[in-house]
Amino acid sequence: MHGRPRKAPKPEDEAASAAKAQKLRALQTQFFSYHHNKIYTKEAVELSAKLLEINPESYTAWNYRKLAVEHYLSQPKSNSNSAKSILDDELRVVESALRQNFKSYGAWHHRKWVLSKGLSSIDHELILLDKFQKADSRNFHAWNYRRFVAELMNRSKQDELKYTEDMIYTNFSNYSAWHNRSVLLSTLLEKKAEGFLSKESVLPEEFEFIHQAIFTDPDDQSGWFYHLWLLDQTVKADSSLLVSSWPAHGSDVLVLGDRCNNGSAFSPFTTLQSNSGSFPIVLYFNQSVEGVSSSTVTVESGFNNSEDLVWKPLSLSNSQTAQVWVAHLKFPTSELHSSVKVSVGHSKGIISASGSQNSYPSIFSFKVHVQPIERDSSQGSVSESILWRGENFKVYGTQSEESIPIFSFDQLSMRNDHEPMASNWCAEALAKEIECFRELLSLMDCKIGKLTLARSLMVYDAMSFSCANKLVHSEEVLELYSDLMKLDPSHYSYYKDERSLVLLQQVTSSRESLMKHCFQYKDSVSSTICKPICLRLNHLSLSRMGAFEKLLWVQILDLSHNELQSIEGLEAMQLLSCLSLRNNKLRSFTALDPLRKLKLLRVLDISYNQIGEHSIDTTRYLCSSPLSHSVGSEWNNDETVISDVALINHWEAFFIFKELNLKQLDIVGNAIADEKFNSILVKVMPTLKQLDGELLD
Amino acid sequence: MGELAVDKHVQYILSVEKRKDSFESVVMDHLRMNGAYWGLTTLDLLGKLDTVDADEVISWIMKCQHESGGFSGNIGHDPHILYTVSAVQVLALFNKLDVLDIDKVATYITGLQNEDGSFSGDIWGEVDTRFSYIAICCLSILRCLDRINVEKAVNYILSCKNLDGGFGCTPGGESHAGQIFCCVGALAITGSLHHVDKDLLGWWLCERQVKSGGLNGRPEKLPDVCYSWWVLTSLIMIDRVHWIDKEKLVKFILNCQDVENGGISDRPDDAVDVFHTYFGVAGLSLLEYPGLKAIDPAYALPVDVINRIFFSR
Numbered sequence A: 001m002h003g004r005p006r007k008a009p010k011p012e013d014e015a016a017s018a019a020k021a022q023k024l025r026a027l028q029t030q031f032f033s034y035h036h037n038k039i040y041t042k043e044a045v046e047l048s049a050k051l052l053e054i055n056p057e058s059y060t061a062w063n064y065r066k067l068a069v070e071h072y073l074s075q076p077k078s079n080s081n082s083a084k085s086i087l088d089d090e091l092r093v094v095e096s097a098l099r100q101n102f103k104s105y106g107a108w109h110h111r112k113w114v115l116s117k118g119l120s121s122i123d124h125e126l127i128l129l130d131k132f133q134k135a136d137s138r139n140f141h142a143w144n145y146r147r148f149v150a151e152l153m154n155r156s157k158q159d160e161l162k163y164t165e166d167m168i169y170t171n172f173s174n175y176s177a178w179h180n181r182s183v184l185l186s187t188l189l190e191k192k193a194e195g196f197l198s199k200e201s202v203l204p205e206e207f208e209f210i211h212q213a214i215f216t217d218p219d220d221q222s223g224w225f226y227h228l229w230l231l232d233q234t235v236k237a238d239s240s241l242l243v244s245s246w247p248a249h250g251s252d253v254l255v256l257g258d259r260c261n262n263g264s265a266f267s268p269f270t271t272l273q274s275n276s277g278s279f280p281i282v283l284y285f286n287q288s289v290e291g292v293s294s295s296t297v298t299v300e301s302g303f304n305n306s307e308d309l310v311w312k313p314l315s316l317s318n319s320q321t322a323q324v325w326v327a328h329l330k331f332p333t334s335e336l337h338s339s340v341k342v343s344v345g346h347s348k349g350i351i352s353a354s355g356s357q358n359s360y361p362s363i364f365s366f367k368v369h370v371q372p373i374e375r376d377s378s379q380g381s382v383s384e385s386i387l388w389r390g391e392n393f394k395v396y397g398t399q400s401e402e403s404i405p406i407f408s409f410d411q412l413s414m415r416n417d418h419e420p421m422a423s424n425w426c427a428e429a430l431a432k433e434i435e436c437f438r439e440l441l442s443l444m445d446c447k448i449g450k451l452t453l454a455r456s457l458m459v460y461d462a463m464s465f466s467c468a469n470k471l472v473h474s475e476e477v478l479e480l481y482s483d484l485m486k487l488d489p490s491h492y493s494y495y496k497d498e499r500s501l502v503l504l505q506q507v508t509s510s511r512e513s514l515m516k517h518c519f520q521y522k523d524s525v526s527s528t529i530c531k532p533i534c535l536r537l538n539h540l541s542l543s544r545m546g547a548f549e550k551l552l553w554v555q556i557l558d559l560s561h562n563e564l565q566s567i568e569g570l571e572a573m574q575l576l577s578c579l580s581l582r583n584n585k586l587r588s589f590t591a592l593d594p595l596r597k598l599k600l601l602r603v604l605d606i607s608y609n610q611i612g613e614h615s616i617d618t619t620r621y622l623c624s625s626p627l628s629h630s631v632g633s634e635w636n637n638d639e640t641v642i643s644d645v646a647l648i649n650h651w652e653a654f655f656i657f658k659e660l661n662l663k664q665l666d667i668v669g670n671a672i673a674d675e676k677f678n679s680i681l682v683k684v685m686p687t688l689k690q691l692d693g694e695l696l697d
Numbered sequence B: 001m002g003e004l005a006v007d008k009h010v011q012y013i014l015s016v017e018k019r020k021d022s023f024e025s026v027v028m029d030h031l032r033m034n035g036a037y038w039g040l041t042t043l044d045l046l047g048k049l050d051t052v053d054a055d056e057v058i059s060w061i062m063k064c065q066h067e068s069g070g071f072s073g074n075i076g077h078d079p080h081i082l083y084t085v086s087a088v089q090v091l092a093l094f095n096k097l098d099v100l101d102i103d104k105v106a107t108y109i110t111g112l113q114n115e116d117g118s119f120s121g122d123i124w125g126e127v128d129t130r131f132s133y134i135a136i137c138c139l140s141i142l143r144c145l146d147r148i149n150v151e152k153a154v155n156y157i158l159s160c161k162n163l164d165g166g167f168g169c170t171p172g173g174e175s176h177a178g179q180i181f182c183c184v185g186a187l188a189i190t191g192s193l194h195h196v197d198k199d200l201l202g203w204w205l206c207e208r209q210v211k212s213g214g215l216n217g218r219p220e221k222l223p224d225v226c227y228s229w230w231v232l233t234s235l236i237m238i239d240r241v242h243w244i245d246k247e248k249l250v251k252f253i254l255n256c257q258d259v260e261n262g263g264i265s266d267r268p269d270d271a272v273d274v275f276h277t278y279f280g281v282a283g284l285s286l287l288e289y290p291g292l293k294a295i296d297p298a299y300a301l302p303v304d305v306i307n308r309i310f311f312s313r
């Protein structure tokens, strides 16, 4: 029941209700007797109409009427005239039911069913709809029915577009009309109908239309989402494009069969230890794509056959679509110096999220040096452990003028045969929006003004990044989000998450700002071992992780002392071997699902989080498990590592940790971590050598 | 603001069954199966399922099953997928799925899938993404999701995705929180949430919270307790529920209680019903209100029931 006031019923009302109930029940009993005995006499059919007039929700009565219609239509004496009049009767019954309850699914469907017989006139329908839509302009049944009728009578999309315009001019606050407009407009643009050949010719007018709505009442949400869609249409590339890779273009990569000795001439940014005989190549696209394979990506290396490469999508489920793809390139056991050239998208087959077959072709190349194994057996695996203490990290000073080609913006030559970014029109449209929303904010303080400005500025900066090589507006955007957190505290965390992403873009936008976060690890035990660079993004009050396209090179990452409750996207960091998430807000093991894709991860610190504190798991369905049919049934036949009870209670830990090859784990300081639970962990992870700083036997 | 009036709500739910002579109860006669699901799930979340005679309920449910395998909303009414899912959910609640001829139920649901992957609600062909969700949820609980063409089912749902990130009942239909729950739920159960633009949809959903703390189902509409369920579950499944103010929402729901006679209504001071009582209590469960069992956001059954079904070997 909706909108009925709560009050104690008066005795006379109760009596009246009981009398009405008795009448309705008698009607129902009679109806069911007709229905169950398949009686379709005039009297019986009329009774069902009476029932529906009182209770349009009685779905069985609608079914009965359909049976009755079919019964009559199948009579030998039935002709098209009598059929039409029978169906017209049905339309009348529906109309009076809708007057009783405008939101009756059964009534609307019955009307569609009648019209689909193709025997009734549909001329009356738009008039009827007009009446209903004037009475309730947001009724989604009526709008759905309108689309159905328009289709049935072949009404042009342009006419329907005009109808939404009329509705909107009557009242800007009509989300339903804006919605229908977006549907019609995208169809017209897609079909390249006359007058809708390009976005460039259509969107500027739409921007002006929506400005009228937003300026009239900035707090009315009706136009917000339409405006965001227009912005997205303005800047979004339909075609896929490679935005970064590992190894980066022009880099010198040293791959060691084992750990390196001091004095290596190579940069700790691009030295990788691998004892698997292969190293990863990572491709990061501007959107999710499918179709990355050895036929759409060529790798020329002189030591490996490109056709053997298997490209895998880094998506959390088993889908064949992903923004990031990885392949493992095998190298020989002897010393090697070779250059590798990777060409992406020169032949068709990489399909973007919008279904576009076009992919901007790009080429990148790097040098790879393989050093044979120098195994020092006295260094046990313990030396691979890490103590996440401040004193063990020294700021990385660039002794030499070494070039650190780790950033995607150093890969300009990747785009040498194409310049897909910012056509003049897009940049102009965006600049205009920025100006317009600055004006709105000068008139009044409103959240949609600030939010739209913040979003537009970020897109604008990203667009002009390749020329300016810095984010011009990031300080202003950070401030806008801080304002929003105060202005609209109910959505505090939304703005905080957005702000974190901007902050990370800022940190990774230039060499200078990133170097402040690059450290070298050196502890008292493993002083002779040189480790890769550690990126420390700790104590930044990050609530969300991002900028992955700039961080593909990172092998040691310290995200401790932030406010992360998710590590969505971290699966892109394929080189990661050590990760600290200590002192964050992770709520469950399922939040660690991205780690399952990190095959090199050995050291993990998730101590002092909130795992086990919460009854509701917000990543339960973003994690591969039998609940979402994203793992096969093979786990069921696994040797019974843990008991049934432990599995039902701790399936998350079982499914996550059994796929990690961890050697060192810190988990203390989570509600879940007690002795009993730790003993389950040890069983699930036979490779584990160290748990909460204690060596395991 | 008071606390959750657990005992009153339990009394209210038990009393609804007995009040059969009011006009409202006759009007609702056809969806008694849904009512049973709402009432019994609420009792379970409140830890009071044992106050009901399970055998009596189960024998009534089985009387609603038809030759086709589908269930009707009440004895004598026609079968429909809407009531079939409620019947299955209630049996799962009582851990009594074994009374079912699973093949028969699965055959009924499988038969409702159309060529384009969509689902009809019954033989009369009404198509709606609500029915897609129900088919997928129901078959998954029965452990035979492979009986339908899952890929086509998912593609149909995706064809109902809108430019605001939400979903409608058929292609082109306006986004609506109830419909979004169905589509996101179906995508969750089929491991297909990567098709959802979580940030875009999350923003649309979190903007459903209005000043009073309550949630509405579409922009510029009034808040209503039942949207606590549709919006919260969707936000939880895409891990964006922290984008709303949970405390304010708890207050709104508690303010919709009838603290004297039990039950929860759509808005403060409106008449209560079982439907909103369920959505209120389930909403509070999703908000981790103390003392309530946790509910699963995709299958709409208590987490312990779902874990028992999926992780027992």
Ligand SMILES: [Zn+2]
Binding pocket: A002, B224, B225, B226, B227, B266, B276
């Ligand atoms: Zn409601």
